[in-house]
Amino acid sequence: MSTRIDDRFAALKAEGRAALVTFVMAGDPDPETSLAIVTALPGAGADVIELGMPFTDPMADGPAIQAAGLRALKAGMTLKKTLKLVTDFRVQDDKTPIVLMGYYNPIYVYGVDKFLAGAKAAGVDGLIVVDLPPEEDLELCIPARDAGLNFIRLATPTTDDRRLPKVLENTSGFVYYVSLTGITGAALADYAGVSAAVKRIKGHTGLPIAVGFGVKNAQNAAEIAVNADGVVVGSALVDALKTSLGPDNKAGEGSVEAVTSLVASLAAGVRGARPQAGPAKNGGAFSWLTRLWA
Template structure:
């Protein structure tokens, strides 16, 4: 049982949906990003997705691409990202952290070294968007053996033939991408998402969390209402990118969390 598993078990016993938030490590600088990260649990965030900055984020829209560029220009590295998690864990041993990004920085560091370090600092799961199930031996299976959840994305184009392959080594939760395309590109629609979530849940006992295209408390409520919870990323990153102080970003997050938890 990981922190992620424990969190979903607790939420289920309480009859609550999960609210997951995404921020980019080191955006716009380490101090601000860490202040926001430390405040997320009190703002109602159940699981934190922490972006690992990368130079070629092909699945991300302009908002998150710019966040990654700001972080990299500020000197953010894999080491600094791991240290950010370590600093967060000094005061919070409960909130799950999922590191989200691309395989290149992990491969460059060395899979075994990276997984050992990730486990040591307190990372609970990975979302690596450019590693398909056919490459599970690269990272997915080693990550599971190291005690980390490996969370896979399902999309509107994941058909009945493909879905079992996507689910076969997934753990923690399934991340359903509500729209085709990049992050921040369109609004999620509960009427379209609901049947897809139900289809996935017929094939797995894992929670299904919906992300992409959620940017208001009402959207968080309606999408969480047809799933086990929702993820908000670009809308939060946009607040950071606008130069707002951590307290204002966290107030925005708290409103989103209330929406999700009211589902």
């Protein structure tokens, strides 16, 4: 049975273009504004939404996303409220795929079975849990698959051809290629290297390949969208929101537009990357994550 993620990537492949995958932190800067932002993302051009699950110790994230998570927690965001945000989003949008991204600790504390049941009921389509390597698939990956959720794996520049089959073994939805070494928000990756990596990974799987980390603007997005099946943007959107906030990190009148205007620009870049219509022809890899997955 296909998921919204499967259906969205299949539809975009038929259109001959890549997906724009947007990351925002659930509850940043407050639950109400966060819901308004997430609800506005599809209309601005987002094809898939990654929703960060706030956590007190996000060791893989750069300063921007760390700060976003802390703002959300300070505003009272919890994992239960994150699921409620998805439920509220689904009242207005039953088509756009939602992926929850974060760390295993909050899920473990919440209870795996309870979390998966709640995520499925809310309308979540997939999970990215960056600190669970393939060797721990029985913890969450397999139960998530059995619950009807995609479990999306990360591949890094150091994931070689010997390691890649293990990484891909229970992956579904799409493969998230972390295009550089470092933390989220780091410098842009080398385009030629990214293109070669996408081609290499495609030799091992028929899943779509989405590339993230280092994408700041429409030009960056267009460069990656030429060869990848998806372009993931996170820190740039979090930064755009941060610049709109007032004293004490309170949302301003332009906070939603600060995010959606950048998404619209990125979407234009992605959509213009392959001028010919028809079927497609074609973060940071954190040091500790590289050791887990590579």
